[in-house]
Amino acid sequence: MGRAFVSGLGGMITLDEMKPGEHGVIHKNRARGVIGQRLMDLGFFPGVEVFVIRNAPLVDPVEIKVDGHHVTIRHDEARFVEVEK
């Protein structure tokens, strides 16, 4: 848990800011309540690799490959996930 304070030093962005084709490693899932639960259910944990596959035809939601499987979430929900590029 020691890397909690690495944030803010550059490489850290939120998942909604990433573009299709980019990838990174999840640093933290800041969502609580039901969003936090659903994200964890589908494998959004620190240390897990994420790939942004594509945006939907109307830009939102976004398809993400997380830990080997594909998940679609809205940008509103993706902004809770901090990613190290």
Add this chain to the structure above:
Amino acid sequence: MGHKKMHVALAGQPNSGKSTIFNMLTGGRQFVANYPGATVSIKTGAFSWQEKKISLTDLPGTYSLSSYSEEERITRDFIIDQSPSLVVNVMDASNLKRHLYLTFQLLELGAPLLIALNMVDVAEKRGLKVDADALSKNLHLPVITTVGSKGRGKNELKDGVIKAFDSNLDHEHLHIVDYGDLESYITDLSAKLLQSQIEESKVPLRWLSIKLFEEDEVAQKLVSSNFKNPEDVRNYVSKICSEFERKYDDTPRGFIAFRRHLAAQKIEKRCVVKTKEVSVTLTDRIDRLVCSRIWGPLILAGIIYLLYELSIVGGYELTNYMVPLLEGFRNAIEKFLPIGTFLREPLIRSLVLNVITSINSVLIYIPIFLILFALIAILEDVGYMPRMAFILDKLFRRFGLHGQSTLPLILGGVFVGGCAVPGVMATRVIGDEKARLATILIVPLMNCLAKVPLYTLLISIYFAKEKALAMFFISTITIILALSVAKILTLTLLKNRPSSPFVLEMPPYHIPTIRGVLMRSIERTWLFVRKVLTIIMIVAVAVFFLTNYPSVGEERINTYQKRAEQIKNVFTSKIQNTPFASQFKRDKDITRYLVIEERYKNQKRALFKASDERREKFEQRFAERYSDVYPLLNAKGKDGRALNKAFKVMKRERALLLMDLRDETLHGSFLGMAGKFLEPVTRFAGFNWKVNVALLSSLAAKESSVATLGVLYQQKEDGQTLAQRMKEQEKGFTPLHALALMIFMAMYPPCIATLIMVKIEAGGWKWAFIALGYPILLGMTLATLVYSGGTWLGLSGTQGMFVFYAIALVTAFLLGKVKGSVVETDIDEKTLKGKEVANL
């Protein structure tokens, strides 16, 4: 031991192939029931193995056992309250790690567990080899490998169930997940709970402690009701939680989930071997097209088109084969009903025939439903549904709906020709409660098949020149209005309903099994038939009385009786010089012949497509049964022609007489009174009392709107169509009237069958009443605006159409801009701060 009845439950995450395992074990014999007070349905089945009877319950698919969704609560409560003898945890071998999250939670709940490691074939294709023995050792659980879709591992799994049952598994003291720094607090809290429990807890205390640290609502309630000093426990938990958060910059809940993730990772490492590197799967390649910016929407449109073409158009063809069947049924019953007199049918006869007609009008949709449900099952099994949601979510979310609202709206008839019943049934998958209710409430606004006859009738009379334009108007205005309604509903009535995030798995594509598809199609159609039939009967009886009572006064009946005598006298005098005269002496003889002649024609029509042999057989049987009058039916020669001619005239005169009587009865009936009572209000929408009666009687089933109008605008001359009659008899009726009526029909409240489905899917009659009430108000308001507003502005029907369309579009656009509520989440304050820092 051997005599104990075994209750086995199936649990697993969505897309684990749980239902294929269920079908594999039970062979498809099943019973679907709604869980009390919930909209989630649970399937139960049974099978016998090694001389033991085993009942099997298919629990809803869940990712976790938190308290956030109905499915999760039901799965959890079922395991705690029903304490099944064994829980079979179905896992997707190609995605072992993620499926282990649930396994850990089931273990902590103390459920005796057996693992069905499913879809090993899919795993192999993706280059993953799962070592079942290693998995069994690591989890200390029996593991059976299966491929549910191909029936592989069936007997092994059944053997495993019996063996697991006999060995009395007890997992309570198995701690697979190590919660690290939280472990000591969990032990502490468990000890505290042990001391303060009032009676021995139904659930393992370790599980309860973990759940309390996860701040689970249901666990907190459990403590309040079953433990002494719940205050103490609560204080302890919140103290530890805030301490933990300060120290680790994470909630215990997040930490607990993370430790499960680590444990799963460890087990995966030990049990899964990568045999080859598959970088781009077939699914990836398909998705590049199916989810792409340009092709995605086009393919979606193509699928919608195919869905309509195959089910509605193809299904409609098939209804041609249903008609003779249903008519045969009606004719079979008709034979046993008393005949009555020339003027009056006995109550029992008209009532029974009325009820059968109503039932038939619903049963005729069975072929459409069978095809529709089979196609939906295919789309579900293939895995297209989440892709559909992915493509359209943005659009629907603007209006408070959800990407998963797409299918229900398509089924309801986004453009023209759907059915609200399967539409409402399909809302079940929508994970977002608020969006689900909104979708249920707007599906009936779509253009179902039954609305179409009235549209075509009105368009052919009043918009004959702009047919295509009017058809385009009516088939697109409904979705525009429905989206606005959905937004308004979610901003008002549904404001406080919980909303959930849009987090959907996009599973790899699968080839569906024929068996699975057929079973689901039949199961859903049967559910519809069973639920709807009884209520339809009750409603048909009610409508019958409302349209027939109070009946016409004695004095008026006498007038009709006189007319009847005249008609009969004309007939008997015309045939008095033929040899048949002796057979038509009494009223009874004439009436009987009328009924038999009708029966003969009906049955012959039902055999229209049958073989010559069958038709001959029918003639023979008919001749035997009615030997006295059969020769008259096809009587030839001079006398025969005279009889036929006289009979035809009498039949027509009688039909007109009965229609007059029916019309007068309807005038004076409760429904007629209601129609007249409402006229002062509906006048502003341009509806006279006749239209009111037609609209009121359509409440039972919309198909009858045209039929009722048919009665009201009765035929004066032979061969006049209803369109001609309406035009002739309603001189004051303008295209603007028609437009108002069409818009009212577009917003028409759902039929009884749909209302029943609304009650089931939304979970209460309250919703059915809302679904019934708001469209009436809305439709009336819009129709009034169109008619009164249009009259005031001096608009023609077509101009009114354009103005209304423009206003509706602008309204929808503006409503789409209004910000809806956001999913509730106590956002970590640091997120925003952290972001600001990062941006500096």
